[in-house]
Amino acid sequence: MTSKILGAQTVRFDRPPSVASSACAVGKKEGAGPLADSFDYIFSDDYMGEKTWEKAEAALQEKAFSLALAKYPEPVSGIRCVFAGDLLNQCTASSGALKERGIPFFGLYGACSTMAEAAFLAAAAVDGGYAEAAAAVTSSHFCSAERQFRFPLEYGGQRPPTSQWTVTGSGALIVSASGNGPYITHGTAGIIRDAGVKDANSMGSAMALAAYETLSAHFSDTGLAPESYDLIVTGDLGSVGHEILCSLFARGGTDISAFYRDCGMLIYDSEAQDTHSGGSGCGCSASVLCGPLLNGMRSGRWNRILFAATGALMSPTSVMQGEDILGICHAVAFSNTK
Amino acid sequence: MTSKILGAQTVRFDRPPSVASSACAVGKKEGAGPLADSFDYIFSDDYMGEKTWEKAEAALQEKAFSLALAKYPEPVSGIRCVFAGDLLNQCTASSGALKERGIPFFGLYGACSTMAEAAFLAAAAVDGGYAEAAAAVTSSHFCSAERQFRFPLEYGGQRPPTSQWTVTGSGALIVSASGNGPYITHGTAGIIRDAGVKDANSMGSAMALAAYETLSAHFSDTGLAPESYDLIVTGDLGSVGHEILCSLFARGGTDISAFYRDCGMLIYDSEAQDTHSGGSGCGCSASVLCGPLLNGMRSGRWNRILFAATGALMSPTSVMQGEDILGICHAVAFSNTK
Numbered sequence: 001m002t003s004k005i006l007g008a009q010t011v012r013f014d015r016p017p018s019v020a021s022s023a024c025a026v027g028k029k030e031g032a033g034p035l036a037d038s039f040d041y042i043f044s045d046d047y048m049g050e051k052t053w054e055k056a057e058a059a060l061q062e063k064a065f066s067l068a069l070a071k072y073p074e075p076v077s078g079i080r081c082v083f084a085g086d087l088l089n090q091c092t093a094s095s096g097a098l099k100e101r102g103i104p105f106f107g108l109y110g111a112c113s114t115m116a117e118a119a120f121l122a123a124a125a126v127d128g129g130y131a132e133a134a135a136a137v138t139s140s141h142f143c144s145a146e147r148q149f150r151f152p153l154e155y156g157g158q159r160p161p162t163s164q165w166t167v168t169g170s171g172a173l174i175v176s177a178s179g180n181g182p183y184i185t186h187g188t189a190g191i192i193r194d195a196g197v198k199d200a201n202s203m204g205s206a207m208a209l210a211a212y213e214t215l216s217a218h219f220s221d222t223g224l225a226p227e228s229y230d231l232i233v234t235g236d237l238g239s240v241g242h243e244i245l246c247s248l249f250a251r252g253g254t255d256i257s258a259f260y261r262d263c264g265m266l267i268y269d270s271e272a273q274d275t276h277s278g279g280s281g282c283g284c285s286a287s288v289l290c291g292p293l294l295n296g297m298r299s300g301r302w303n304r305i306l307f308a309a310t311g312a313l314m315s316p317t318s319v320m321q322g323e324d325i326l327g328i329c330h331a332v333a334f335s336n337t338k
Numbered sequence: 339m340t341s342k343i344l345g346a347q348t349v350r351f352d353r354p355p356s357v358a359s360s361a362c363a364v365g366k367k368e369g370a371g372p373l374a375d376s377f378d379y380i381f382s383d384d385y386m387g388e389k390t391w392e393k394a395e396a397a398l399q400e401k402a403f404s405l406a407l408a409k410y411p412e413p414v415s416g417i418r419c420v421f422a423g424d425l426l427n428q429c430t431a432s433s434g435a436l437k438e439r440g441i442p443f444f445g446l447y448g449a450c451s452t453m454a455e456a457a458f459l460a461a462a463a464v465d466g467g468y469a470e471a472a473a474a475v476t477s478s479h480f481c482s483a484e485r486q487f488r489f490p491l492e493y494g495g496q497r498p499p500t501s502q503w504t505v506t507g508s509g510a511l512i513v514s515a516s517g518n519g520p521y522i523t524h525g526t527a528g529i530i531r532d533a534g535v536k537d538a539n540s541m542g543s544a545m546a547l548a549a550y551e552t553l554s555a556h557f558s559d560t561g562l563a564p565e566s567y568d569l570i571v572t573g574d575l576g577s578v579g580h581e582i583l584c585s586l587f588a589r590g591g592t593d594i595s596a597f598y599r600d601c602g603m604l605i606y607d608s609e610a611q612d613t614h615s616g617g618s619g620c621g622c623s624a625s626v627l628c629g630p631l632l633n634g635m636r637s638g639r640w641n642r643i644l645f646a647a648t649g650a651l652m653s654p655t656s657v658m659q660g661e662d663i664l665g666i667c668h669a670v671a672f673s674n675t676k
Contacts, residue, residue, distance in 0.1 A: 004467045005418070009442050011468045052659050080343070081527055088653065089427040091447045095530055095651035095664050104347050104527030105666060106455060107651070109429045109447040117444060121459070128466030129342045130349045189419055189442030192433055313445070315428035321390050326433050328443060 004127075007221025009214070010188040016338050017126040018179030020074065020133065022294045023067030024287035025060055027142065027168030030279075033268045038292040039169075040067045046143060046168055054088060057141035057170075058096030060283075061086065064170035064290070065097065065137050072133075072174050079174060080131035083118035085109050086139045086282055087166075089148060093139050103135070111311030112207075112236050113190065114138045115171060115286040116330035119307070120187035122175050123332070132177055139170035140281025149200070149316055162202040164238045164280035167267060171286030173294070182297040182305075186333040188218040192313065193327045200319045204241025204264075204277055207310040210327030211237060212248040215308055218331050226256050230302040233293065234329070235285035235309030236264035238277030263288035285309040294334070303336045342465075345559025347552070348526045354676045355464040356517030358412065358471065360632045361405030362625035363398055365480065365506025368617075371606045376630040377507075378405045384481060384506055392426060395479035395508075396434030398621075399424065402508035402628070403435065403475050410471075410512050417512060418469035421456035423447050424477045424620055425504075427486060431477050441473070449649030450545075450574050451528065452476045453509060453624040454668035457645070458525035460513050461670070470515055477508035478619025487538070487654055500540040502576045502618035505605060509624030511632070520635040520643075524671040526556040530651065531665045538657045542579025542602075542615055545648040548665030549575060550586040553646055556669050564594050568640040571631065572667070573623035573647030574602035576615030601626035623647040632672070641674045 004011050023040045031042030041063055048059040061084070069076060082101070085108035086093040098105055110117040118136030125134040143153060145166040151157040175184060193213055197206035211234050219226060226232060226249075237245060242262045249256045263285040264278035289307055296302050308331040319325065342349050361378045369380030379401055386397040399422070407414060420439070422432040423446035436443055448455040456474030463472040481491060483504040489495040513522060531551055535544035549572050557564060564570060564587075575583060580600045587594045601623040602616035627645055634640050646669040657663065 005469070009418075054655055054659065055661075080347075085447065087428075089655060090425075090449065090651070090653035092651065092653045092656045092661075095666075096656070096661070099530045099532055099664055102529055105530050106459070106527065107447040107449075107666075109423065109445040111428065111445075121444070124466060124468060125462070128462060128468070130462060130466070131343070189444065191440055192437045192443050194437055313428070313430065313433035315426065315430045317392055317427060318430045318434070321392065323393075323430075323434070326437055328433075328445075 009217040010186055010221035012186050013123055013127040013184060015127050016183035016185045017123045017175040017177060019182050019294060020174050020176035020179040021068050021071035022173035022290040023064055023071060024169060024171040024291040025063040026287050030167060030169050030267060033273060035267055035292050038295050040291060053141055053143040054092060057093040057139055057144045060141060061093055061097035061137055061139035061170040064172040068172035068174055074176060078132035079103055079135055081106055081125060082135040082137060083108055083121045084137040085114040087145055110328065111313055112280060112282050113309040113311030113328050113330050114282045115289060116307060116309035116332050119173060119332045120330055123184040123187060126175050126177050133174055135172060135174045137172040138282040138286045140166050140283035142166045142168045145281060159276055160201045162240050162277050164203055164236065164264060164277050165275040166281040167279040167284035169283035169287035171290030173290050181336050182294060182334045183338050184332055185335045186222060188214055188331040190214045190328040190330045194324050195327060197325050202240060203280060203312045204238040205244060206312050206325035207327040208237055208241040208244035210329040211245050211308055211310050214329040214331050226254060229304045229306045230259060232256060232260045232306045234262045236280040237262045237310055238264045240277045297334060297336055305334045307332050307334060347555040348524055348559035350524050351461055351465040351522060353465050354521035354523045355461045355513040355515060357520050357632060358512050358514035358517040359406050359409035360511035360628040361402055361409060362507060362509040362629040363401040364625050368505055368507050368605060371611060373605055373630050376633050378629060391479055391481040392430060395431040395477055395482045398479060399431055399435035399475055399477035399508040402510040406510035406512055412514060416470035417441055417473055419444055419463060420473040420475060421446055421459045422475040423452040425483055449651055450618060450620050451647040451649030451666050451668050452620045453627060454645055454647035454670050457511060457670045458668055461522040461525060464513050464515050471512055473510060473512045475510040476620040476624040478504050478621035480504045480506045483619060497614055498539045499614050500578050502541055502574065502602060502615050503613040504619040505617040505622035507621035507625035509628030511628050519674050520632060520672045521676050522670055523673045524560060526552055526669040528552045528666040528668045532662050533665060535663050540578060541618060541650045542576040543582060544650050544663035545665040546575055546579040546582035548667040549583050549646055549648050552667040552669050564592060567642045567644045568597060570594060570598045570644045572600045574618040575600045575648055576602040578615045635672060635674055643672045645670050645672060
């Protein structure tokens with residue numbers, strides 16, 4: 001056992017890497033939402049100048065990473081690897097976005113939890129001495145996701161109230177051994193959880209248990225209380241999953257509602273923008289983290305954030321075959337002090 | 339710069355983790371091939387007792403991991419994480435296989451390079467002090483891959499000579515801070531390469547350049563000559579990619595043919611089994627590594643192996659949209675001495 005290992009699922013970084021830069025790029029709808037002012041770039045056209053939605057998503061991810069690189073104060077040659085993923089079949093948005101960069105590439109698939117998984121592994125690469133700096137990038141795109149997971153857009157399918165709206169967005173961050181924070185201090189790795197949900201229009205229900213288990217493991221492993229954090233934020237549980245998670249904690253006697261938010265609820269005005277339960281997708285938590293949340297830490301609005309991105313491990317095939325939608329949640333702790 | 343960082347793409351593990359156990363499970367066709375004697379388990383029916391090919395692939399991966407766990411001499415509680423991936427959309431074979439295990443799960447997508455990516459990250463997790471032990475598991479299944487990437491099986495499509503046969507197989511290994519080897523001494527992370535190939539029936543051509551670049555980086559970063567290894571083995575270039583890779587090295591004045599093999603060529607008798615250019619898939623290099631190769635190291639047949647798994651980063655959509663098939667290759671060095 002090293003000093004880095006805490007409890008069953010958590011690691012503590014001995015030399016917490018600093019988020020040396022972060023950036024996000026989003027689509028038109030997200031740019032019309034309540035977080036518009038804190039996004040780095042808002043595309044006016046969801047094709048991003050490309051001919052297909054899949055290429056548009058790659059362009060979106062490329063944009064977020066370019067913006068993060070432009071803000072990065074150290075030599076780009078120190079970025080020894082990039083951890084990246086998306087929701088497209090075979091993760092082609094990530095490989096398309098990063099194909100020209102010449103940076104060693106580790107492809108990930110963690111569904112909508114991918115940004116936490118990527119940030120965790122990038123932080124470990126730096127803390128472990130394998131890289132001076134490492135990057136984490138993820139994306140999602142409403143149009144590429146909608147036709148892959150649900151229906152052709154032209155079909156105009158009705159959406160039930162529990163459904164979520166896939167965010168057109170991408171976030172990128174670069175962690176470095178040097179820098180003045182925010183620092184990544186801990187990571188809690190998620191375990192696959194089966195809540196018995198089969199409804200692909202109710203992803204929040206499918207993922208809330210995984211979020212509860214990972215957050216509980218984090219508190220148990222570190223000895224930290226939920227209120228140690230100024231903000232606990234899940235990836236994309238939406239309003240349905242948010243309510244379930246609050247209930248699960250309340251059942252154990254903990255009221256987290258004052259300092260717990262969900263990226264999927266923050267990114268849209270669900271009434272005005274007709275997004276039902278809220279936003280979802282790898283790009284949801286990534287763009288909220290890499291813009292609003294990290295900017296808020298830099299400005300001192302929050303000093304400690306626990307970022308718990310949630311993923312639904314399913315495919316259209318697994319759903320059609322009647323399999324349960326499995327949930328996972330990885331959590332990463334950000335702090336303005338080491 | 340730490341002592342772990344070598345050159346542009348390679349890391350050297352300070353405390354090389356030991357492969358404490360490994361196992362593989364394969365399908366009927368693979369079990370009728372030249373490596374049959376060194377596979378741990380051969381399924382007699384490619385449905386593996388399940389109702390769908392996707393569930394069959396999950397069962398295959400579960401089998402390989404169970405067998406590796408059964409051979410693992412230390413407490414399973416020390417396995418702090420498993421890195422896993424497959425070729426199915428949204429990697430559902432891996433999540434399905436590991437959903438009952440209760441082990442923190444990092445999902446990967448590296449196409450057919452996933453076993454090297456997973457072994458690399460598992461070794462780094464242990465060497466870096468984040469885990470006493472960590473696992474790497476990948477799979478592929480001919481039937482689930484064929485219908486997803488090509489045609490319905492019932493269609494009986496003709497295959498050109500450059501095509502490869504997706505291996506029904508899975509390999510799992512567990513690396514540990516303790517143990518007597520084989521050790522993982524180095525990892526060289528791959529960069530995405532575009533060789534300009536668009537033909538999904540010629541994956542070896544699409545991936546050979548990436549293999550060449552990663553192997554060249556490994557030799558340059560470490561100062562090791564190709565002949566330092568008893569065996570250099572690529573993942574699934576097949577006979578077409580094998581020939582290209584030999585030519586690329588020959589052009590630089592290096593003849594690697596005496597000690598270079600490809601898992602895709604080793605696993606089948608391509609003439610007798612009608613597999614054209616050879617085997618492919620995440621499960622190809624994984625089952626050959628976790629059975630024949632690591633067993634061969636344990637018996638002293640080879641003392642040093644450089645395992646370079648290759649992946650084609652494409653989807654049926656990207657191919658239909660006319661995009662180039664991008665290649666990647668991650669390399670991991672195994673040695674009987676630290």
